[in-house]
Amino acid sequence: HDTALQSHFDAVIDADGKIEPRDWMPDAYRKTLVRQISQHAHSEIVGMLPEGNWISRAPSLKRKAILVAKVQDEGGHGLYLYSAAETLGTSRDQMFDALHSGKAKYSSIFNYPTLTWADVGVIGWLVDGAAIMNQIPLCRCSYGPYARAMIRVCKEESFHQRQGFESLMSMMQGTAEQKAMVQDAVNRWWWKCLAMFGPPDADSPNSVQGMRWGIKRISNDDLRQKFVDATVPQAEVLGVTLPDPDLKWNEARGHHDYGHIDWDEFWSVVNGDGPCNKERLATRVKAWDDGAWVREAALAHARKQQERRMK
């Protein structure tokens, strides 16, 4: 019986079809999806913190309104993704527990501090730019609920990317100090953004199987290359330098070559030792604890309503 189910699953994957929550799927496929979707959800939620840091200090009402909307979108993406992961039989409480106990991973990029207002623009331009590059192929992922969630997420991410670029563009038309602030932010974020795509293909334990299952459509290194190639001309328009002396067009490859990424730093951040890991986790745990009364009140209200209905 199991072999028949497995062959049906394989046939759907081979035909580039969709697997839906009620379909049979191998345990390892389910596990990989829960891992990836929950990490993705946590990244959205923790990703609210670095930019949230600037909401109260945005330089104008317009910038504040944009930033509030953007950070709120990230919260929405997180909830969307938790819902997609729940369709695989994992509860939201289990996922929160994994995050709050420090067991779950979330994107390395959110463990760096946002030191100036230019960081907010650079996060939109480069961090969200990298996120879109990685997420567009996920719209074609073999698991239906994840693929469908990604469509809306990508539309909103592209607004985030544009607002970041536009904000930097206006700073680059400003004073020498403003221009220097943008360049400094680009210098601090560029390499971290390249690392966001994950380890090189040769050191990526999950890639081969993820590609076989149609979860990953484009490899870590290929996405990183696409991101570099797309970003170089944008940096020129903006008038900033990308901090990599080895970055240059390679005519033979038809791509830009780029320098060495510090993978030791990446793994140390992923393993909990980045500049802000402890602060980010503590902030999430505190928000969860402070919200306990809301959850209790909502449950008490739901119970009362149910009792009333039963009378």
Ligand code: 3HC
């Ligand atoms: N940060 C933290 N951990 C990372 C990472 C990163 N940037 N890149 C890879 N890793 C982890 C993987 O999760 C994996 O750990 P695990 O086996 O314990 O789960 C390990 O490093 C090895 O990496 P692999 O390449 O083998 O893992 P994957 O095949 O899962 O590929 C991935 C990694 C490309 C990040 C993939 O999981 C993915 O596409 N995830 C969905 C997208 C996502 O999570 N994006 C995060 C950013 S979201 C965002 O930026 C929102 C913003 O707009 C606010």
